[in-house]
Amino acid sequence: MSGQVKEERDWPSYYAKTGFRPPRATLLRALDAFEAEAPADRPRFAVDLGCGNGRDVVEMLRRGWRVLAIDAEQSAIDGLLARPDLPPDPRLETLVSRFEDADWPAADLVNSSFALPFCPPDRFPELWRRIIASLRPGGRFSGQLFGDRDSWVGRQGITFLSRTQLDAILDRLTIEHLEEEEDDGTTPRGTPKHWHIWHIVVRKPN
Numbered sequence: 001m002s003g004q005v006k007e008e009r010d011w012p013s014y015y016a017k018t019g020f021r022p023p024r025a026t027l028l029r030a031l032d033a034f035e036a037e038a039p040a041d042r043p044r045f046a047v048d049l050g051c052g053n054g055r056d057v058v059e060m061l062r063r064g065w066r067v068l069a070i071d072a073e074q075s076a077i078d079g080l081l082a083r084p085d086l087p088p089d090p091r092l093e094t095l096v097s098r099f100e101d102a103d104w105p106a107a108d109l110v111n112s113s114f115a116l117p118f119c120p121p122d123r124f125p126e127l128w129r130r131i132i133a134s135l136r137p138g139g140r141f142s143g144q145l146f147g148d149r150d151s152w153v154g155r156q157g158i159t160f161l162s163r164t165q166l167d168a169i170l171d172r173l174t175i176e177h178l179e180e181e182e183d184d185g186t187t188p189r190g191t192p193k194h195w196h197i198w199h200i201v202v203r204k205p206n
């Protein structure tokens with residue numbers, strides 16, 4: 001594919017196809033779980049890693065959260081800030097950065113929908129350690145990781161986790177939702193793909 005952007009890196013076309021879809025089910029589960037607990041005495045704070053055009057960010061703001069939205073692509077943040085359904089909002093901060101190089105404050109929720117797999121495997125353990133360390137007691141992670149039977153296995157710079165590896169990283173967290181999706185489908189841009197995805201919502205103990 002020399003001279004062409006590989007599909008999994010062509011984020012602008014991804015945003016065009018999916019940016020205005022509803023929020024992810026994993027995010028909704030995490031937000032609902034917080035809402036089922038005692039009300040917080042301050043606005044809750046979330047970090048969205050690989051926010052894209054902000055389909056999840058908009059929902060968090062709608063539910064009263066403060067949000068730090070991080071994405072490596074300037075066009076993701078530009079698209080987020082230009083959304084017609086998102087008026088200027090002082091509760092939203094943005095950062096253009098690769099998440100493995102970014103710092104963020106302690107958070108109630110770290111959300112990363114379909115983005116964390118794009119951390120290179122050699123940097124993933126440290127990134128995951130920092131995600132969990134950044135969660136306040138009772139905080140949650142919601143998002144997706146790719147499984148080891150995904151048809152993209154072997155592509156450079158993408159992390160895939162077997163069930164055993166997943167169990168190891170989720171150790172000491174309370175698993176509130178863990179769904180394994182494995183099916184033949186197409187990418188949002190219409191290319192056939194065997195998907196193997198872990199959909200995850202976990203809580204850090206108090």
Ligand SMILES: C[S@@+](CC[C@H](N)C(=O)[O-])C[C@H]1O[C@@H](n2cnc3c(N)ncnc32)[C@H](O)[C@@H]1O
Pocket residue numbers: 011014018019024049050051052053054055056070071072073076097098099100112113114115118119
């Ligand atoms: C598949 S899109 C998902 C976007 C959005 N979270 C959603 O659910 O629609 C992946 C996003 O992660 C971003 N991304 C990929 N690798 C990244 C990295 N290492 N650091 C920060 N963002 C990254 C891409 O720019 C893209 O916006």
